[in-house]
Amino acid sequence: MADQYAQTREDNRLAGTPVIRWEEPPEGPVVILLDQTRLPAEEIERVCTDAPALVDAIRSLAVRGAPLLGIAGAYGVALAAARGFDVDEAAAALTAARPTAVNLAVGVRRAQSAHRAALAETGDTGRAASAALAAARGLHEEDAAASARMAGHGLALLDELLPGGGHRVLTHCNSGSLVSGGEGTAFAVALAAHRAGRLRRLWVDETRPLLQGARLTAYEAARNDMAYTLLTDNAAGSLFAAGEVDAVLVGADRIAADGSVANKVGSYPLAVLARYHHVPFVVVAPVTTIDPDTPDGASIEVEQRPGYEVTEFVAPQVPVAGAGGGVPVAPLGTQAYNPAFDITPPELVTAIVTEEGAVSPVTAKALADLCAKPRRAPVG
Incomplete structure (x- = not known):
């Protein structure tokens, strides 16, 4: 599924426009990216509703940079799980999107492993999706802390x-x-x-x-x-x-x-x-x-x-x-x-x-x- 919309931010402060974030509007969870192909002329956000949309954003360099690709990959797995798509298929597509950046594969594996472990333990797809999202958010927080160090x-x-x-x-x-x-x-x-x-x-x-x-x-x-x-x-x-x-x-x-x-x-x-x-x-x-x-x-x-x-x-x-x-x-x-x-x-x-x-x-x-x-x- 293609990105559903792109929203221009009125507030053009970098601090006011997160590079990546997870949101849950009424129509379902999404991953929102600052589209880096449009910088510096304008700050435009891309909204990804499924893993293929995120793969396209990665390949087109709308989202890029090794640590951020790891975070995006993890959120992509969580997105597939939350929307009921095939998680392993999404993980494979995300990993292959940019082969040189090892962080992408690391982030994908982390969320995928959390999803598999929760599913094996509980058999509950909802809990497994929550585990994948928790893994992605944890990676996001750890990367911020690592950056400061x-x-x-x-x-x-x-x-x-x-x-x-x-x-x-x-x-x-x-x-x-x-x-x-x-x-x-x-x-x-x-x-x-x-x-x-x-x-x-x-x-x-x-x-x-x-x-x-x-x-x-x-x-x-x-x-x-x-x-x-x-x-x-x-x-x-x-x-x-x-x-x-x-x-x-x-x-x-x-x-x-x-x-x-x-x-x-x-x-x-x-x-x-x-x-x-x-x-x-x-x-x-x-x-x-x-x-x-x-x-x-x-x-x-x-x-x-x-x-x-x-x-x-x-x-x-x-x-x-x-x-x-x-x-x-x-x-x-x-x-x-x-x-x-x-x-x-x-x-x-x-x-x-x-x-x-x-x-x-x-x-x-x-x-x-x-x-x-x-x-x-x-x-x-």
């Missing part, structure tokens, strides 16, 4: 690596409150530095071809009154050469057991630049992004996006003409290479910051020890 650990690491403050940080893609139950991952660290008076400049890669940096990170930076500057992706090298970057902060969609990091395409070149210029390259992600079942970077499935994202320019409120809904910028029939992610090997990563602390140097043993730590109870 990551920000604290990340700021402490920055201060250790760069004594004296005045940090000039380069970030790629979007890793703020739009990808999280809280204030994000890498962006949350930069925001903590800003609030502490220790952020001199946030350099924002535009992040082609879908411009998540230009549309989303700049949007969040502006709303938090941060000192930020937007740059084209291919201008980053000149910034490093000029000595204008003190650290690179990025998120992650999957971290393999050996410490290889899958993140938005363009992250690997930044890691190479950072290593050459002796600049720390720091990955910030929750422990759920570490996948011990993926041994190394070569084992990570990298999502290939449609070619029209490269051959056409798509932006909110721009007249459309191309097959993908955008303005053609390449000759008709042009083939495009469009991986959504690239892989940064562990030897190029200065540190991985999680809610349980930072790992540096990044090794398989250090990550395994981190994952073996008992998880903290959610705050709230």
Whole structure:
């Protein structure tokens, strides 16, 4: 079933428009998403009444970002259960929607397992649906708490690596409150530095071809009154050469057991630049992004996006003409290479910051020890 409606929010404050929420109107439960494809021009909400609608929202990037995808996946399972659809079928479709982001599968499994356990124990489909929803809400709360802890650990690491403050940080893609139950991952660290008076400049890669940096990170930076500057992706090298970057902060969609990091395409070149210029390259992600079942970077499935994202320019409120809904910028029939992610090997990563602390140097043993730590109870 397609989304039933989209509602324009009159109050265009980020804090006033939740990124994701569960509601139960008279016609039945729904998952409501802030449609990130419409930002920054307008804040529009998409209402998903079933798992296929949520799968479409995930694939179209209306909802995106590894931690938030986990939350969305869990709510999707709860939605299928509450509306009486096949839960296992919904779980399979949700998991396959974006294969690289491991958090999506983690969130789906968590709600699915809670549903199965309750159904086996009670035989009551209503109680099983409630268990799935409780699991999704629990994951949502835990991610918000993890975000706050990551920000604290990340700021402490920055201060250790760069004594004296005045940090000039380069970030790629979007890793703020739009990808999280809280204030994000890498962006949350930069925001903590800003609030502490220790952020001199946030350099924002535009992040082609879908411009998540230009549309989303700049949007969040502006709303938090941060000192930020937007740059084209291919201008980053000149910034490093000029000595204008003190650290690179990025998120992650999957971290393999050996410490290889899958993140938005363009992250690997930044890691190479950072290593050459002796600049720390720091990955910030929750422990759920570490996948011990993926041994190394070569084992990570990298999502290939449609070619029209490269051959056409798509932006909110721009007249459309191309097959993908955008303005053609390449000759008709042009083939495009469009991986959504690239892989940064562990030897190029200065540190991985999680809610349980930072790992540096990044090794398989250090990550395994981190994952073996008992998880903290959610705050709230």
